[in-house]
Every structure is written in C-alpha cells, then in structure tokens.
Amino acid sequence: xxxxEMLPSPRGFxxxxxxxxxxxxxxxVEGPPEPLQFYRRWIGPNKPCIIRNAFSHWPIxxxxxxxxxxxxxxxxxxxxxxxxxxxxxxxxxxxxxxxIIEGKVQRKGVFYVQKQCSNLLQELPELVDDLEPHxxxxxxxxxxxxxxxxxxxxxxxxxxxxxxxxxVSGEKRFILLxxxxxxxxxxxxxxxxxxxxxxxxxxxVIDNSDSNKVPWIPLxxxxxxxxxYPQYRLARPLVCSVKAGEMLYLPSLWFHHVQxxxxxxxxxxxxxxxxxxxxxxxxxxxxxxxxxMGPHDMAAA
Ligand SMILES: O=C(O)CCC(=O)C(=O)O
Numbered sequence: 001x002x003x004x005e006m007l008p009s010p011r012g013f014x015x016x017x018x019x020x021x022x023x024x025x026x027x028x029v030e031g032p033p034e035p036l037q038f039y040r041r042w043i044g045p046n047k048p049c050i051i052r053n054a055f056s057h058w059p060i061x062x063x064x065x066x067x068x069x070x071x072x073x074x075x076x077x078x079x080x081x082x083x084x085x086x087x088x089x090x091x092x093x094x095x096x097x098x099x100i101i102e103g104k105v106q107r108k109g110v111f112y113v114q115k116q117c118s119n120l121l122q123e124l125p126e127l128v129d130d131l132e133p134h135x136x137x138x139x140x141x142x143x144x145x146x147x148x149x150x151x152x153x154x155x156x157x158x159x160x161x162x163x164x165x166x167x168v169s170g171e172k173r174f175i176l177l178x179x180x181x182x183x184x185x186x187x188x189x190x191x192x193x194x195x196x197x198x199x200x201x202x203x204x205v206i207d208n209s210d211s212n213k214v215p216w217i218p219l220x221x222x223x224x225x226x227x228x229y230p231q232y233r234l235a236r237p238l239v240c241s242v243k244a245g246e247m248l249y250l251p252s253l254w255f256h257h258v259q260x261x262x263x264x265x266x267x268x269x270x271x272x273x274x275x276x277x278x279x280x281x282x283x284x285x286x287x288x289x290x291x292x293m294g295p296h297d298m299a300a301a
Contacts, residue, residue, distance in 0.1 A: 022178055026050055026240040026248070038249075043162060046251040046278060048176055050240065054247040055166055068092045071195050072203040074110035077216075078155035084190035084214040085205055087112065088197060108201045154258040156185070156217045161270035163250040167242045170264025174248065175221045176238045177255040179282050183289040184235040185255060186228075189213040221257045253282055 029051045033041075042049050069076050069087035076087040092111075099105040158179070165172070177185065192208040219225065224232050242248045250256060252273035260266070273279065 021045060021047065022236065022238075023047065024238070026176070026238055028052060042249050043251070046179070046253070048238070048240075048251055048254065049249050050242055051247040051249065053245065055245075068097055069112040070109045070197065071112070072109050074112075074153050075155055076112055076153075077157075078153075079188065079190055079216050079218045080193075080205065082190060083193040083205055083207070084216050085193045085195060086208075088195045088203070109197065109203065153260075154256075156219065156221055156255050156257040158253050158255045159270070160252055160273050162252050162273055163248075164269040164271075165242065165248040165250055166267050166269075167244055167246055167248075168265040168267060169244050170261040170266075171244065172242045172248075172261075172264060172266060173259045174240050174242065174250070175257040176240065176250070177221075177235055179253040179255075180285070181235045181255065182282070182285050184231045184233075185217055186219050186232070187215050188218050189215055217255070222259075253279075 026048050027050070029042075029049050030053065031051075032054045033051065041047075068090050070090050071085075071087045075085075078085065088109075096105070097111055100107050100111055156175070156177075190213060192211045192214045193205045194208065195203045196206050197203050219229050219232060221237060226233055240248070
C-alpha cells in the first residue's frame with residue numbers, strides 16, 4: 001500500500017515537524033562560520049543557509065577548455081516523455097563556448113559545462129589554481145568538487161551529499177524542498193537516453209539500450225502539473241537566489257531545481273553525508289511513499 005493509503009493525513013504527518021524545524025525562507029549568515037557552530041546550527045539540523053563573504057579571497061581567472069553538455073532545450077538529465085535523457089557531450093574550446101553564450105556565434109541547442117565528481121581537477125587545472133581545494137571550516141578533506149558553467153537548468157533531484165554551492169559570477173535560482181516533502185514528490189522509472197545532434201541540426205533522442213531504467217522526478221516545479229500530481233500541492237518549496245560571492249549550504253537529501261543567469265559560473269563542494277538515524281528515517285519515508293525505486297537506486301536519484 002502506498003503512504004497515502006496507510007496514513008489518514010499525510011499533511012498532518014509532516015506539517016507539525018516541518019513547522020518546528022523549517023524556515024519560510026533561506027536565512028543569510030555573514031562571513032565564514034566557525035566549524036563547530038556551522039555543524040550545530042546548519043548541518044546537524046539539515047537546514048539550508050546562504051553564507052556571504054565566504055570565498056572573497058579566491059582570485060578567479062580565465063580558462064581554456066573541455067567537454068560541453070549540449071541539449072535542445074537546456075534540460076540536462078531530465079525526463080522527456082517516457083525517457084530519461086542525458087545531454088550530448090562535445091569537446092570544445094572555452095572561447096568557442098563563450099562566443100555562443102554571448103551570442104557572437106549562432107548554434108542550435110543549449111551549451112552547458114558541468115564537471116562532476118572531481119573531473120575538475122583533471123580537466124580544468126587552471127581553475128583549480130584560482131580556488132581553494134576545500135572549504136577550511138567545513139572539512140579537512142575534499143570529497144568532490146564540481147564546476148558549472150552556463151546555461152542550462154537542472155531538473156529536480158536530491159543528492160546524498162552536504163553541498164557547499166559557490167556562485168562565482170552571475171546568479172543561481174534554487175527551488176528547494178525538504179526531505180520531509182518526499183511523499184508529495186512523484187517519481188517514475190525511465191528508459192535512459194541521450195540527445196544527439198543530426199546533420200540537419202535537429203536533436204534526436206537515442207536510447208542507451210544497455211543501461212538500467214532510471215528513477216527520476218517527472219514534475220517541473222516551475223510549472224507543476226497538479227492534475228497529474230495533486231499531492232505536490234502539499235509540498236513546501238523554498239525559493240532562493242544565490243548571487244556572485246555567496247555560498248549556499250544545500251543540506252543532504254534536500255530536493256533541488258536550479259536555474260541560472262547568463263554567464264553564471266559556479267563551483268560546488270560535496271561532502272559525504274552521515275548515514276545516521278536521519279538517513280534511516282528518510283529511507284522509511286521513501287519506502288512508505290509511492291515507490292518505484294529499489295534500495296540500490298537510492299543514492300543520487
Ligand atoms: O548548478 C546546477 O545546475 C546543478 C547543481 C546541483 O544539482 C548540485 O550542486 O547538486
């Protein structure tokens with residue numbers, strides 16, 4: 001039975017605890033915090049905040065590069081009909097990407113540089129000199145460093161990481177949903193596929209025949225289809241804008257949808273979450289919710 005069949009009032013179940021622990025907006029913190037204080041105030045309670053002046057000493061320069069993700073619509077890794085579609089990966093010079101983004105050269109599609117799981121260290125060594133390899137008050141060890149350059153949207157998902165998301169230039173707009181909203185967020189299982197530009201310039205969706213189905217969220221929080229997913233009415237999205245020089249602490253397991261301004265450059269630091277009692281309660285909520293996911297799918301969906 002689904003969560004909704006088992007409990008008379010899912011709203012009542014999450015409303016009171018949410019009222020106790022959630023803010024109605026994402027609060028600001030001035031300057032780099034003390035490690036212990038940051039842990040007590042934000043990481044332990046699993047609450048987001050925006051930190052100002054946390055990396056003002058980074059000398060950010062200009063770079064030469066790398067592999068670019070290309071999609072027809074700006075949605076990399078998102079549900080399209082009954083497919084989970086990933087971007088076409090293309091090798092390009094950084095200056096060529098800039099020309100496209102600045103409109104000097106016309107190209108079909110939306111271009112996005114997104115380096116995940118520390119590829120940054122191999123692919124953008126020039127940038128690494130301009131950053132610090134970790135955030136000193138967060139942890140001594142860098143778990144994973146990712147880099148985002150314009151201009152795409154990231155569909156709603158969650159990660160099993162504590163995320164420090166630094167906007168270097170431009171602005172990012174986040175829609176955040178707490179893990180306690182899991183019952184109101186729909187999931188489906190999708191055939192995985194990639195975009196591929198054809199000779200005529202159109203993009204085709206090509207199936208990845210050898211991969212397992214991917215659990216993903218079909219709902220677009222910018223335009224939620226409430227007829228199809230009525231339970232989303234009970235969700236409590238927080239919207240925040242992170243500007244150049246600001247760092248968002250995005251707690252583990254929070255659902256997030258991300259949009260950005262033209263020319264936005266961002267870097268994030270991922271730290272493993274604690275697989276503690278909170279994680280176990282989340283797993284319980286997950287299994288009580290409408291569930292298309294097996295336990296092995298949990299990690300990054
Ligand atoms: O900036 C983006 O487009 C995606 C960021 C994201 O999903 C993350 O940091 O986990």
